[in-house]
Amino acid sequence: MATRCKTAVLISGSGTNLQAFIDRVESGALNLDLSVVFSNKPDAFGLVRARNADIPTACIEHGDFADRDSFDRAMAAKLDEWQPDLLVLAGFMRILGAAFVARYAGRILNIHPALLPAYPGLNTHQRVLDAGDKWHGSTVHFVTEELDGGPRILQGRLPVIPSETADQLAARVQAVEHRIYPEAAGWVGEGRVEYRDGRTWIDGAIADEPVVHTFDIDGRKR
Numbered sequence: 001m002a003t004r005c006k007t008a009v010l011i012s013g014s015g016t017n018l019q020a021f022i023d024r025v026e027s028g029a030l031n032l033d034l035s036v037v038f039s040n041k042p043d044a045f046g047l048v049r050a051r052n053a054d055i056p057t058a059c060i061e062h063g064d065f066a067d068r069d070s071f072d073r074a075m076a077a078k079l080d081e082w083q084p085d086l087l088v089l090a091g092f093m094r095i096l097g098a099a100f101v102a103r104y105a106g107r108i109l110n111i112h113p114a115l116l117p118a119y120p121g122l123n124t125h126q127r128v129l130d131a132g133d134k135w136h137g138s139t140v141h142f143v144t145e146e147l148d149g150g151p152r153i154l155q156g157r158l159p160v161i162p163s164e165t166a167d168q169l170a171a172r173v174q175a176v177e178h179r180i181y182p183e184a185a186g187w188v189g190e191g192r193v194e195y196r197d198g199r200t201w202i203d204g205a206i207a208d209e210p211v212v213h214t215f216d217i218d219g220r221k222r
């Protein structure tokens, strides 16, 4: 993408990942144009974060629509007002239908709080603790029709502390997310990372395994 990548961030909640993007862009460390923040929930705190950063906001409540496709169509029509190059799902807790995914094929990123392909779906932190896993983390990936199954780009992994609660583990994972998500989106924005034929390409080569950053228990990158 030659021009500054027009980015729509989609949220449903607190928006701490959105805040990480805002902070990076404001500091000059991330070269994305944060064009709009979209929420499916009017009370999402991320909308406040966007307004505080003078980013346009849009909200359409999924409950106002009879089915997923009609909500998806309304969301796409709204987003297209900004002609986004890239859609960043940052805690957007709606499953996207096939038509929506196809419309923005290869231009939707998600972050999922697990080391995919392990633990797609919900309650990942508790499931990791219950399984006694040594490592946990988060994955930035392209969105395809398969839930949490699109080609991976970047993972941040950190050691699990067996005695910690799911909330404590979630907080440590989120701190990692705030590092890796803007970084991976920046790679896409500058054209280093692309989605082609259902796979991730990094620097012109197929990358079926994600880049992995390892962090220590205090969140320092190793």
Ligand code: GAR
Pocket (backbone or CB within 6 Å): 011, 012, 013, 014, 015, 016, 017, 018, 090, 091, 092, 093, 111, 112, 113, 121, 138, 174, 177
């Ligand atoms: C993030 O931890 C993200 O990984 C997760 O929601 C959280 C949103 O936090 N996403 C999913 O679970 C998607 N399946 P935030 O609103 O503070 O950025």
